[in-house]
Amino acid sequence: MDEGDRFGTARVGAKCGRWNPTAEQVKVLTDLFRSGLRTPSTDQIQTISSHLSSFGKIESKNVFYWFQNHKARERHHKKRRRGGPGPGAGGGEDHLLLLPDKRGARTRSLPSNDDSRKSEQEVMWEERQREIETLELFPLKSYDLAAEKWRSMRNECKEAGFLEAGMDPPLDLSLRFL
Amino acid sequence: MDEGDRFGTARVGAKCGRWNPTAEQVKVLTDLFRSGLRTPSTDQIQTISSHLSSFGKIESKNVFYWFQNHKARERHHKKRRRGGPGPGAGGGEDHLLLLPDKRGARTRSLPSNDDSRKSEQEVMWEERQREIETLELFPLKSYDLAAEKWRSMRNECKEAGFLEAGMDPPLDLSLRFL
DNA sequence: GTGCTATGAATGAAGG
DNA sequence: CCTTCATTCATAGCAC
Structure with a gap:
């Protein structure tokens, strides 16, 4: 039952206990983030989670935490634009700025990652994405x-x-x- | 290598600024919550705080926030449980967390249960805990x-x-x- | 084997 | 109450 190998993402150590997002999931999440989505509402989280479940196991809380963390770290990194950890001496290799998929880039070269064509789910998702982005948030909290x-x-x-x-x-x- | 946070009461990490509840404090608070206490009144908060101060540093506002957060999160967790239909990957066991205290009972999976952080003080508390739990949580006059x-x-x-x-x-x- | 980095997960604290 | 921010813990993965 290799439910995770369908994408070549390697859920290698994703035994149980910690969610290990697939490359596709990270891509979608990152894309949403770059689109401006920072704090999805409960409803949006549900939708995102449902769609991402097509790529592998995922729960709503994972989406929730992902956005929380991504936003927080992004801000923190921007603030940290100077000084840095220090050990950068010698190697011109600095970490990443902005929001490149850290996980994806670090995942070796992704042998099968080069899908020139997106999966059907992914295409479908992009459409949904538009709706989500266009979607307006109604507080209606009274x-x-x-x-x-x-x-x-x-x-x-x-x-x-x-x-x-x-x-x-x-x-x-x-x-x-x- | 700050092995010596021999402060006893607080566990590691609790340098300063933020309240870091001890296992005993969490235990009492959790018990109170389970007993039905949801939004303690001002005097209730004071009483609880006073009693919990025996386990370590604590302020009334900590108790106040604890109940607020605990209740809200309990609700959210139930709400968020509808993330994945449950791929039933092999075991299909969902890691529902409900109220997993991160402090003491954090040792959920811990392969070796290598609690090097557990100080002798903590052990002492556990013994004391028994007595304290048996006692009523409110002053006799009240x-x-x-x-x-x-x-x-x-x-x-x-x-x-x-x-x-x-x-x-x-x-x-x-x-x-x- | 040890160490560091990135990141998922958790929770204290505060705002509205 | 509900939402969000900030800080921390714990773990996966890779480099040394």
Whole structure:
């Protein structure tokens, strides 16, 4: 049951426990990211996950984490544009900037990666992509009352010094058991 | 090689700035959560925080955020579970995480379970934990008050449908102080 | 075998 | 409450 060899992506060590995205999955995700999609909503995550499942095992949370991480690292790397890790001395080999598929590039040469023609799923996906990109996000989050109630509670915490204060004034009540 | 974070209470990594709950703290909080506590009141937070301070450094806001995050994530995990239809790759076992504490019980797969980070202090806590768990979580003076509040709180939870049957194991800490 | 890098996963903290 | 950011842990993969 080699479910992962269909793409030559090598889910070599993808035993269980950690999602190992295939090259196709990474490509699509990266493409979406470059298209401007940074924080997909739950609905979008579902759609993306469903489509990517055609390329291999994947869960919604994987998509969620991928975007979270990618966005965070991208920003972090941009901020790190100077200084660097230091060991760059000698080798002119610097890491990557922007958002090249780090994983794909690192995966050797990908012997079978050179699909001149995209898979059917992939083509289908691109179409979907358009829709997703075009899709507008509707907050329509009107918790109204719930928010109000929460506000008051939160306010209590603030007044009590739980938040913002940094340190809670009423430290310990000598209630130590034992 | 910072083997010597002999601070005891906090585990590695918790340099500063961010609260790093100990295994015992997480245990208590998790138990409280499982017992039905969802959104503790201000005084509840204070009490819990005070008691948990015996295990290490902690602030009220930490407790506050912990419950908020835990609840939200619990919900999201359930929501996100519909990612992959389950390729049933060989075993077809889904790694559902629900509430996997990363701190103590993190040793899920750990081939060698090589817990070099486990200090002697931690072992001591585990023993203490027993006693503490047996004790009630609230001060004796608050018997009636805490009980009343908790009861009403639990009732709200039930109405909200959070105490869904089959979801939370039968654990009732409220009986500890009743 | 050891070390580093990239990255998936988790969670504390905060904003709205 | 819901969403998002920031920091950290743990692991896969490759280089030395």
